[in-house]
Amino acid sequence: MKSFKEIYREAENKIAGLAAAPGIVIGRAHLFTKEKVEINKSEITDIDQAINNLDEAVEKSKKELNKIFSIAREKMDEKRAGIFEAQLMILDDPILFGNIKDRIKTEKIQPEYIVSDEISKYQELMIISSESYLKERALDIEDIKFRIIRNLQKKRWQSRIEKEMIVISESLTPADTLLFSRVDTLAFVTDHGGLTSHAAIISRSLNIPAVVGTHNASKMIEDGQSIIVDGFHGYIITSPSEEQIEFFKYKQERLKQLQVDLKEFKEKPAITTDGRTINLEANVDVTGEIDVVITSGAKGIGLYRSEQILDELGEYPNEEEQTNIYSKLASRMYPDFCTIRAFDIGGDKFRLFDYREPNPFLGLRGVRFLLENKSLFKTQIRAVLKASATKNIKFMIPMISTIEEIWETKKLITECKAELRKEKLEFDDKIKLGIMIEVPSAAIMTRELAAEVDFISIGTNDLIQYMMAVDRGNDLVSNLYQEFSPVNIRTIYHIVQEAKLQKVPVSLCGEMAADTLAIPLLVGLGLETLSISAATILYAKKIINSFSYELAKKLADDCVASKTEKEIQDKVVKFFEENNITRTRNII
Ligand code: PEP
Ligand code: MG
Numbered sequence: 001m002k003s004f005k006e007i008y009r010e011a012e013n014k015i016a017g018l019a020a021a022p023g024i025v026i027g028r029a030h031l032f033t034k035e036k037v038e039i040n041k042s043e044i045t046d047i048d049q050a051i052n053n054l055d056e057a058v059e060k061s062k063k064e065l066n067k068i069f070s071i072a073r074e075k076m077d078e079k080r081a082g083i084f085e086a087q088l089m090i091l092d093d094p095i096l097f098g099n100i101k102d103r104i105k106t107e108k109i110q111p112e113y114i115v116s117d118e119i120s121k122y123q124e125l126m127i128i129s130s131e132s133y134l135k136e137r138a139l140d141i142e143d144i145k146f147r148i149i150r151n152l153q154k155k156r157w158q159s160r161i162e163k164e165m166i167v168i169s170e171s172l173t174p175a176d177t178l179l180f181s182r183v184d185t186l187a188f189v190t191d192h193g194g195l196t197s198h199a200a201i202i203s204r205s206l207n208i209p210a211v212v213g214t215h216n217a218s219k220m221i222e223d224g225q226s227i228i229v230d231g232f233h234g235y236i237i238t239s240p241s242e243e244q245i246e247f248f249k250y251k252q253e254r255l256k257q258l259q260v261d262l263k264e265f266k267e268k269p270a271i272t273t274d275g276r277t278i279n280l281e282a283n284v285d286v287t288g289e290i291d292v293v294i295t296s297g298a299k300g301i302g303l304y305r306s307e308q309i310l311d312e313l314g315e316y317p318n319e320e321e322q323t324n325i326y327s328k329l330a331s332r333m334y335p336d337f338c339t340i341r342a343f344d345i346g347g348d349k350f351r352l353f354d355y356r357e358p359n360p361f362l363g364l365r366g367v368r369f370l371l372e373n374k375s376l377f378k379t380q381i382r383a384v385l386k387a388s389a390t391k392n393i394k395f396m397i398p399m400i401s402t403i404e405e406i407w408e409t410k411k412l413i414t415e416c417k418a419e420l421r422k423e424k425l426e427f428d429d430k431i432k433l434g435i436m437i438e439v440p441s442a443a444i445m446t447r448e449l450a451a452e453v454d455f456i457s458i459g460t461n462d463l464i465q466y467m468m469a470v471d472r473g474n475d476l477v478s479n480l481y482q483e484f485s486p487v488n489i490r491t492i493y494h495i496v497q498e499a500k501l502q503k504v505p506v507s508l509c510g511e512m513a514a515d516t517l518a519i520p521l522l523v524g525l526g527l528e529t530l531s532i533s534a535a536t537i538l539y540a541k542k543i544i545n546s547f548s549y550e551l552a553k554k555l556a557d558d559c560v561a562s563k564t565e566k567e568i569q570d571k572v573v574k575f576f577e578e579n580n581i582t583r584t585r586n587i588i
Contacts (some may be wrong), residue, residue, distance in 0.1 A: 004233055007247055011237060015217050017189070018218075018331050019234035020200035022294045023209030024252050026245065030165035031223040032176075037149055041113040050104050054097075054111040057151035062091050064147065075181070075206055080111050080290040083140065083174050084203070091143050096122070112152045119145040139197065143173035166229055168221050171198040181206045189217045189236055194331075194390075201335070203231075211236055232291050234328065255291075266297040270486040272523065276549040279338075279529040279535050283509055284308075290332055293534040298542065300336035302457065302531025303396070303509040304329065306380070307343045316376065319558065321381035331391045337392050339434065339457070339531075340384055342377070344398040348496075361471065366399025371408055381416045382488040388428035395431055396457060401439040406452045409433075438462035438507075443491050444496035450506075456499055457531070460510025463487050480579045483512045484568040486559070489521070493560050496526040507531055519543050520575055521568075524556030547579045 008014060044050050060333030065088050072081035090096065103114045119141060123244055126138035156413070161167070163184045169176070177199045180188070188210040203210035209231030211217075221227060221238055228237040228248050237244055260579055270278040282293040293301060307315060307450055309325060317325070318378060329338055346357075346365030357363035370377035376467040384395050413433065422428050437443055438459030450456055460483065465472040467487050470480040482488065498504035507529035512518050514532040522530060523544065532540060555575050558566045575581075 001250065002325055004230075006548075007244065008233070008235055010242065011235075013238045013240070015214050015220055015236040017211040017214035017217065017232055017234050017236065018194065018200075019328065020193075020212040020331065021188075021203035021208060021210035021231045022332070023207070023229075023231045024088070024248055024255065025209050025229045025231075026167060026240070026248055026252070027166045027186045027227065027229075029168050029189075029221045029223060029225045029227050030161045031218060031221065032161070032167050032169040032172075032180075033218075033223055034170070035155075037146055037153075039112055039116050039149065040110045043108055043477055044104075044110055045108075045169055045349065047105055047108065050111050051101055053152060054100065054115070054148075056110075057096070057148050058091055060151040061144070061147045062088060065091070065175070068178055070203075071182070072178055075178070087144050087174075089141060090141065091148075091484040108454065112149045114154070115148050116145060119148075121457060139171060139175060139193070143175055143424065147175075155274060166227060168218050171181075171216050174199055174202050177202045177208075178206075181208055187211070187231065189214060189221070189227075189229060191218050204334075215574060228300065232294075232332075234331075265541050268297075268541055270541045270544040272544060272547060272549040274550055276523070277528070278523055278544050279507075279541055280544075281507070281529060281531040282534040282537060283514075284338075284534075290329065290402040291507070291531070292457065296534035296537045297315065298534055298537050300333055300392075301329075301338035302507055302529065304338055304340045305344065306340055307345055310345070314524055319379045319383050321384075322380060323386045325389075326393065329536075330387055330393050334390055334392050337394055339394040339396050341396040341398055342367070342370055342380060349491070356453075361465070367397050367405050367409065368399060368401075371398075371405065373480060374412065377409075378412055378416055381413055382420065385413075385416055385420055385427040385431065387428040388431045391428045391429065391430075392476035393431060396434040396436060397453075398436045399439060399462070400435040400437070400449065401441045403445065403452065410452070436462075437467070438466050438510075439497055440491075443467075443495055446495045447502060450499045450502040453504065453578075455493070455505045456506070457504065458492060458508040458510065460488065460492070460508065460512040463491065463510065464512075467491060482565045483515060483518060483567045484521075484559075484572065486562050486568060488512075489525070489556075489559050489562075489568060492522070492527075493525050493556070500526065504528065514540075516540060516543050516551050517572055517576070520547050520552045520579075520581075521556055521559060521572055523549060524552030524554070525560075526553075526556075542580055542581060543585070546581050547575070551575070551579070 065084055069081060069084040072153060100114050100118050104111050123138040124139050161183060162188055166187045166189065167180050167185050168189045171190050172188060180262060185208060190212045191214055193199055193212040197212060200210055209229055210233060211229055211234050214367035217236060226239055228240050270280050279299050281300050282296060282298035282301045284290060284293060284301050285305050285308050326340060331355050344366045346363060346369045347361045364372060384393060387393060400406060432454035434457060435449060435453050436457050436459045437446060443450055464481055464483065468480050468506050470477045472481060496506055508522060508527050509531035513522060513530040514536045519540055555571060559571055562568045
C-alpha cells in the first residue's frame with residue numbers, strides 16, 4: 001500500500017488547501033453559490049414605515065439566529081456555540097442601530113443601503129486589523145449584514161440541497177455551516193477562510209471534514225462531480241481513479257476501526273477520583289501520527305520533535321518549507337496548542353554535517369548545536385513565529401544546561417521578531433517559550449531557569465541517562481537505566497516543587513509518562529500535565545480515573561523517601577493492586 005505522501009505526489013487531479021477538520025470523505029460535490037444581493041439606494045418618503053421595516057427585519061434576524069443558536073448549543077460545546085450569541089449581541093447594539101436610524105431620518109435613503117454602509121464600516125476596521133482572528137470575525141459580520149438586508153427585502157435563506165453532499169463554496173458563514181450540517185453534509189471545501197474561521201471551527205466541532213483556503217476549488221470543481229476530501233492532509237482529489245478510490249476506502253476503514261476502539265474514553269476527561277484534572281497531551285514523532293493524535297482525545301501536542309522532519313526529508317528544510325509544516329500542524333490542532341521543540345540535533349539523532357564527536361551525547365547537541373549554528377536556528381525560529389499567527393504554538397528548547405543558553409536564545413527570538421515586524425509579517429508576539437529539563441545542571445537550577453521562561457517540560461529519557469551516567473541506548477548498562485530510581489523520583493519532585501514556587505507550569509514528556517505503571521506516581525509528585533504517545537492516552541485516562549490524588553500523593557511522598565529502585569517499584573505495584581487498577585498496556 002502506498003503512503004499518503006506518494007499518493008499526493010503522483011496525483012495530478014489534486015487541489016491543495018488547509019486541513020481544517022479531519023476525516024476522509026468520498027462523495028459528490030454540491031456547488032453552493034450565494035445569491036448576489038442587490039442593494040437598493042433609492043430615496044424614501046415614508047420614514048416611519050422604513051424604520052418599522054428595519055425593526056421587523058432585525059426582529060426576524062434575531063429569531064433566525066436564536067434558532068441557529070439553539071441548534072448550535074445542541075450540537076456543539078458552549079464556547080463554540082457562543083459565536084452565534086456574539087452575532088445576536090450585534091443585533092442588540094444600540095449605538096449601531098441608533099446611528100442607522102438617525103441616518104435613515106436625515107438622509108431619507110432605503111434602510112438596506114444604510115445598514116450595509118454602517119455595518120461595512122465595522123467590517124473595514126476588522127479587515128485592516130493585523131490580527132487574523134479579527135479578520136475572520138469580519139466574515140461573521142458579513143453574515144449579519146446580509147441577514148438583515150435579506151429580511152428587509154423579505155427573501156428566504158436558500159440552502160436546499162440534497163442530503164449527503166460535499167459542499168463547495170467560495171466561503172461559508174458559521175450559520176451556513178451549521179444549517180448544512182442538518183442535511184448530513186459530508187464535508188466542506190471553501191476557497192477562502194483560514195483555520196481560525198468559525199466555519200472551520202464549527203466543522204471540527206461537528207466532526208465534518210473540511211478543507212479551506214483552496215483559493216479556487218469552487219472554480220475547478222463541477223457541480224455533481226465525484227471527489228475525495230482529505231481533511232487530515234488538506235487535499236481534494238477530483239474525479240478519482242480506481243486506485244485512488246481503493247486507497248482512500250482502505251484509509252476510511254482503518255479510521256472507522258480506530259474510532260470504534262477509542263470511542264469509550266475519548267470524551268472522558270483524565271480526572272482522579274477526588275477531582276484533580278490531569279492534562280494529557282500527545283508526543284509526535286512522525287507526521288503520520290497526527291491523524292492518530294486528533295482522534296486520541298489528547299489535549300494538544302506537548303512535544304513535537306521537529307528533528308523528525310530532518311529524518312523524513314533527509315535534508316534541512318528552508319524557512320518556507322518549515323513554515324508550511326508548522327502552519328499545517330498548528331491548523332490541524334487548532335484551537336489546541338502544539339509545542340514545537342527546536343531541532344534536537346546531535347547525540348543519537350539526525351546530524352546535518354558529517355562530523356564525528358568522541359562523545360556525542362556529551363557534545364554538540366540540542367541548544368548547543370543550535371547556538372553554534374545561529375543562522376540555522378534563526379531560520380527555524382522565524383518559521384515557528386510565522387506559523388504562530390494562529391496563536392496556538394508554543395516553542396520549546398531542548399538540552400538546556402545553563403541560564404546563558406536561555407538568554408542567548410531569547411536574544412535570537414527578539415531579533416527574529418523585530419525582523420518579521422519590519423517585514424510586516426504576522427506572528428504571535430506573546431508566543432510562549434519553554435525549556436526542557438533533561439540535564440542534571442538544569443534540574444538543580446530549575447528555580448532560576450523557570451523564572452526566565454513560560455513553561456518547563458521534564459524530559460526523563462535524557463534526564464535519567466545523564467543523572468545515572470548511563471547511555472539510554474546501551475543494552476550493556478540498561479539495568480542502570482532506572483525510571484523508578486530514587487534519584488529520578490527525587491529529581492522530578494525537586495523540579496516540580498521549584499517550578500511551582502515560580503508559578504511556572506511544568507509537564508513531563510519523557511517515555512516514563514507513557515509507562516502506565518508510573519502514572520499514579522507522577523500525578524502524586526504534583527505533575528498536572530503529561531505528554532505521551534497518542535496511542536497511550538486513552539489507557540492513561542482510564543488509569544487516572546481509577547485512583548485518588550490524595551493516595552497518589554502519599555505514594556509519592558513514600559517513594560521520595562525510599563532508597564532503592566526495587567523499593568519504589570514494589571510500592572507502585574502494591575498501589576495498583578490495592579486500587580484495583582488493571583495493568584494491561586496500550587489498549588490500541
Ligand atoms: C526526553 O529526553 O525525555 C525527551 C522527551 O526528549 P528526546 O527523547 O527526544 O530526547
Ligand atoms: Mg531529550
